[in-house]
Amino acid sequence: xxxxxxxxxxxxxxxxxxxxxxxxxxxxxxxxxxxxxxxxxxxxxxxxxxxxxxxxxxxxxxxxxxxxxxxxxxxxxxxxxxxxxxxxxxxxxxxxxxxxxxxxxxxxxxxxxxxxxxxxxxxxxxxxxxxxxxxxxxxxxxxxxxxxxxxxxxxxxxxxxxxxxxxxxxxxxxxxxxxxxxxxxxxxxxxxxxxxxxxxxxxxxxxxxxxxxxxxxxxxxxxxxxxxxxxxxxxxxxxxxxxxxxxxxxxxxxxxxxxxxx
Amino acid sequence: xxxxxxxxxxxxxxxxxxxxxxxxxxxxxxxxxxxxxxxxxxxxxxxxxxxxxxxxxxxxxxxxxxxxxxxxxxxxxxxxxxxxxxxxxxxxxxxxxxxxxxxxxxxxxxxxxxxxxxxxxxxxxxxxxxxxxxxxxxxxxxxxxxxxxxxxxxxxxxxxxxxxxxxxxxxxxxxxxxxxxxxxxxxxxxxxxxxxxxxxxxxxxxxxxxxxxxxxxxxxxxxxxxxxxxxxxxxxxxxxxxxxxxxxxxxxxxxxxxxxxxxxxxxxxxxxxxxxxxxxxxxxxxxxxxxxxxxxxxxxxxxxxxxxxxxxxxxxxxxxxx
Amino acid sequence: xxxxxxxxxxxxxxxxxxxxxxxxxxxxxxxxxxxxxxxxxxxxxxxxxxxxxxxxxxxxxxxxxxxxxxxxxxxxxxxxxxxxxxxxxxxxxxxxxxxxxxxxxxxxxxxxxxxxxxxxxxxxxxxxxxxxxxxxxxxxxxxxxxxxxxxxxxxxxxxxxxxxxxxxxxxxxxxxxxxxxxxxxxxxxxxxxxxxxxxxxxxxxxxxxxxxxxxxxxxxxxxxxxxxxxxxxxxxxxxxxxxxxxxxxxxxxxxx
Numbered sequence: 001x002x003x004x005x006x007x008x009x010x011x012x013x014x015x016x017x018x019x020x021x022x023x024x025x026x027x028x029x030x031x032x033x034x035x036x037x038x039x040x041x042x043x044x045x046x047x048x049x050x051x052x053x054x055x056x057x058x059x060x061x062x063x064x065x066x067x068x069x070x071x072x073x074x075x076x077x078x079x080x081x082x083x084x085x086x087x088x089x090x091x092x093x094x095x096x097x098x099x100x101x102x103x104x105x106x107x108x109x110x111x112x113x114x115x116x117x118x119x120x121x122x123x124x125x126x127x128x129x130x131x132x133x134x135x136x137x138x139x140x141x142x143x144x145x146x147x148x149x150x151x152x153x154x155x156x157x158x159x160x161x162x163x164x165x166x167x168x169x170x171x172x173x174x175x176x177x178x179x180x181x182x183x184x185x186x187x188x189x190x191x192x193x194x195x196x197x198x199x200x201x202x203x204x205x206x207x208x209x210x211x212x213x214x215x216x217x218x219x220x221x222x223x224x225x226x227x228x229x230x231x232x233x234x235x236x237x238x239x240x241x242x243x244x245x246x247x248x249x250x251x252x253x254x255x256x257x258x259x260x261x262x
Numbered sequence: 263x264x265x266x267x268x269x270x271x272x273x274x275x276x277x278x279x280x281x282x283x284x285x286x287x288x289x290x291x292x293x294x295x296x297x298x299x300x301x302x303x304x305x306x307x308x309x310x311x312x313x314x315x316x317x318x319x320x321x322x323x324x325x326x327x328x329x330x331x332x333x334x335x336x337x338x339x340x341x342x343x344x345x346x347x348x349x350x351x352x353x354x355x356x357x358x359x360x361x362x363x364x365x366x367x368x369x370x371x372x373x374x375x376x377x378x379x380x381x382x383x384x385x386x387x388x389x390x391x392x393x394x395x396x397x398x399x400x401x402x403x404x405x406x407x408x409x410x411x412x413x414x415x416x417x418x419x420x421x422x423x424x425x426x427x428x429x430x431x432x433x434x435x436x437x438x439x440x441x442x443x444x445x446x447x448x449x450x451x452x453x454x455x456x457x458x459x460x461x462x463x464x465x466x467x468x469x470x471x472x473x474x475x476x477x478x479x480x481x482x483x484x485x486x487x488x489x490x491x492x493x494x495x496x497x498x499x500x501x502x503x504x505x506x507x508x509x510x511x512x513x514x515x516x517x518x519x520x521x522x523x524x525x526x527x528x529x530x531x532x533x534x535x536x537x538x539x540x541x542x543x544x545x546x547x548x549x550x551x552x553x554x555x556x557x558x559x560x561x562x563x564x565x566x567x568x569x570x571x572x573x574x575x576x577x578x579x580x581x582x583x584x
Numbered sequence: 585x586x587x588x589x590x591x592x593x594x595x596x597x598x599x600x601x602x603x604x605x606x607x608x609x610x611x612x613x614x615x616x617x618x619x620x621x622x623x624x625x626x627x628x629x630x631x632x633x634x635x636x637x638x639x640x641x642x643x644x645x646x647x648x649x650x651x652x653x654x655x656x657x658x659x660x661x662x663x664x665x666x667x668x669x670x671x672x673x674x675x676x677x678x679x680x681x682x683x684x685x686x687x688x689x690x691x692x693x694x695x696x697x698x699x700x701x702x703x704x705x706x707x708x709x710x711x712x713x714x715x716x717x718x719x720x721x722x723x724x725x726x727x728x729x730x731x732x733x734x735x736x737x738x739x740x741x742x743x744x745x746x747x748x749x750x751x752x753x754x755x756x757x758x759x760x761x762x763x764x765x766x767x768x769x770x771x772x773x774x775x776x777x778x779x780x781x782x783x784x785x786x787x788x789x790x791x792x793x794x795x796x797x798x799x800x801x802x803x804x805x806x807x808x809x810x811x812x813x814x815x816x817x818x819x820x821x822x823x824x825x826x827x828x829x830x831x832x833x834x835x836x837x838x839x840x
Contacts, residue, residue: 024748026746026748026751026752027748027751030748030751030752030754030755031751031754031755034755034759035754035755035757035758038755038758038759038762039758041758041762042758042761042762043622043626045762045767045768045772045773046623046626046767046768047626048768048772049635049767049768049769049772050626050627050629050630050632050635050639051630051632051635052626052629052630166606167606167607169607169611170606170607170610170611173611173615174611174614174615176618177614177615177617177618177619178618180618180619180622181618181621181622181625185622186622186625186626187622187625187626187629188629191625191628191629192625275835276834320670320835323674324674324832325670325673325674325832325837326832326833326835327829327832327833345676348674348675348676349676353671353674357667359666359667359668360666360667360668360670360671361666361667361668362597362601362666362668363666364600364601364604364605365597365600365601369597369600372593372597373593373594373597374671374675376589376590376593376594376677377590377672377675377676377677377682378675378676378677379586379676379677382589421671
């Protein structure tokens with residue numbers, strides 16, 4: 001058990017630091033501040049031109065959804081990056097238990113996604129002149145954290161696929177694009193065609209964004225517990241699928257020798 | 263006619279490290295070297311890793327500016343007349359980088375033919391001729407990502423020859439190629455020299471240098487420590503005799519004893535296949551074999567050979583003394 | 585003549601190479617579609633069909649910028665990584681003539697994305713974009729592609745020694761979409777932003793494309809677009825010359 005815990009914490013953090021030289025401000029600032037803030041500003045301006053919804057709608061939607069960037073990219077890169085540096089096979093011949101190994105990698109990613117959303121919310125609110133009542137800050141933070149958790153679950157699925165798919169960055173970008181459209185980020189589910197709204201209900205972020213919007217509109221945390229529970233449930237579902245895919249493709253890759261084809 | 267003329271050529275690198283406390287370290291890669299290569303000659307530059315071989319070549323092909331001294335290629339200054347130099351020289355380096363992986367060999371060659379201003383009318387014929395020369399005919403439509411290391415190296419050579427350079431710079435071209443490929447490479451290089459191309463070659467492989475080079479300069483720690491024909495270098499070696507003994511298990515304890523023997527100039531242990539080989543070089547003329555075996559008393563021994571010094575022996579001595 | 589041939593062959597081979605990469609080729613087409621789809625859904629929710637047509641034209645040009653901004657700043661870095669940068673520099677061709685085809689090839693992939701986006705709008709959203717001045721539209725689109733390629737040229741040479749270049753390039757994608765009038769009229773932006781927009785060639789290119797689609801004359805915008813882009817090219821060439829000299833002095837061509 002303690003070994004598993006060590007693999008979970010120490011291993012996760014080490015791999016995160018090794019694969020992402022993101023600690024440089026030259027990468028941190030453009031990726032985690034400039035981009036999310038401009039995504040907020042861009043869609044808010046487009047919304048104003050189109051004459052739909054208000055600033056607060058776009059602020060919440062885009063700031064929360066942008067957490068998908070670290071969640072998806074960092075998770076799929078924990079596999080894709082190792083394949084690229086040819087350390088993946090070293091990892092997979094190790095006797096370490098897989099569940100703590102991969103979940104450990106997820107923990108710093110969740111923190112990263114959370115921090116990214118919070119910064120985008122704060123800076124975006126200042127830039128757009130949206131006031132979020134201080135009483136909503138803590139509940140909002142909780143919802144944002146749950147969204148990052150759920151989206152990292154989806155990231156674990158992309159990590160699993162990365163054992164088979166060569167172009168992990170392309171995969172993660174496409175999943176990000178799907179979330180942009182289907183999660184109600186900029187278009188409320190009610191305005192989407194029925195089938196798209198139905199798909200959105202099974203994706204991470206959708207319920208979390210809805211909960212965050214209700215909180216910003218004055219609801220209390222107790223009003224949105226249902227949505228939060230759904231978001232958590234979706235996240236857990238993806239984690240299970242992700243771990244399953246990782247196990248499946250690991251055994252497949254031994255049979256079909258697809259690991260080191262970088 | 264002198265094709266490459268190098269006078270007191272120097273190159274320093276500055277490397278900085280640390281984010282807060284910036285420390286600048288200056289590395290003297292080339293510390294003032296002189297040599298000249300005549301037209302049609304195959305000149306070898308030998309030296310250990312980090313001796314300054316590649317740095318020298320990069321200054322000559324205008325990729326690096328010298329920190330001091332001067333160099334002229336075909337009469338053009340490498341700093342002032344860089345474009346004139348570039349038009350007339352070819353550059354090939356070893357290893358498998360430097361190719362467009364997602365393009366086929368033909369496209370790689372077409373691109374560089376364009377960059378080297380090979381006349382459009384001649385391009386197809388020239389590329390066909392080179393593919394023939396390096397034995398890639400039939401593979402020219404395959405993407406480079408599927409090529410073996412040897413094929414990549416041959417493609418590199420074809421690329422370097424597109425514009426019929428008067429001078430060809432080969433920087434460790436045979437690195438990582440199998441023995442058959444390396445032999446073919448040597449034949450190609452020999453044929454080029456036969457055809458009048460001047461070649462400057464760097465290599466780690468002494469037999470390669472011995473077989474190919476008209477003249478050799480041995481470079482160590484940024485300085486030229488010896489220069490001459492392969493025979494002159496061998497003759498200049500103080501080693502009159504070399505004794506090699508295969509040993510199994512540890513022989514460390516015996517090495518000091520060997521070094522103390524009269525006339526012994528160097529004792530090194532090399533790993534070859536499963537065995538270690540103790541190589542003893544001596545400057546004397548008398549047979550040393552029996553003394554060496556006595557000193558190795560108690561060591562599990564294999565084959566024993568006594569031989570004349572090779573270029574490698576001369577090289578090891580020169581580099582060790584530098 | 586030989587310069588033109590060099591540019592054409594260079595661009596063609598770069599295009600071939602990039603079209604074979606999932607990231608440069610496939611994603612460059614697909615990614616802008618996600619944003620275009622979102623935008624179409626937003627305007628459809630707004631309910632004004634005239635605005636939807638304008639959005640389709642604007643969104644179609646977004647892909648051109650997207651393709652160039654995300655790759656230009658890393659293009660020379662990746663040449664360096666695969667060991668070809670030194671070979672390019674060692675060739676007798678002027679380096680700018682080697683770099684421009686690299687960014688131009690990306691802009692051409694963007695042109696393809698322009699067409700795809702218009703088709704996507706037509707087929708999926710039934711947006712019927714009537715182009716009143718087809719010749720002007722084609723000219724405006726081509727000039728925009730060229731102008732964006734030249735901005736890419738400046739990005740490429742400026743970012744060559746900058747490790748975080750990919751992050752920098754990607755971070756430019758959305759700000760330019762926002763302030764160059766792709767979807768949001770310049771008049772709606774704060775007045776201090778406008779001079780910045782004027783300095784960016786996409787502003788004039790997008791305006792020309794929109795004018796041609798609506799049937800008003802695009803030629804003034806096209807002229808300004810060419811002039812501004814030419815300034816970028818001159819600036820980039822100056823940067824390029826200095827950079828090569830310093831790279832030869834500092835030995836940074838082969839570092840990864």
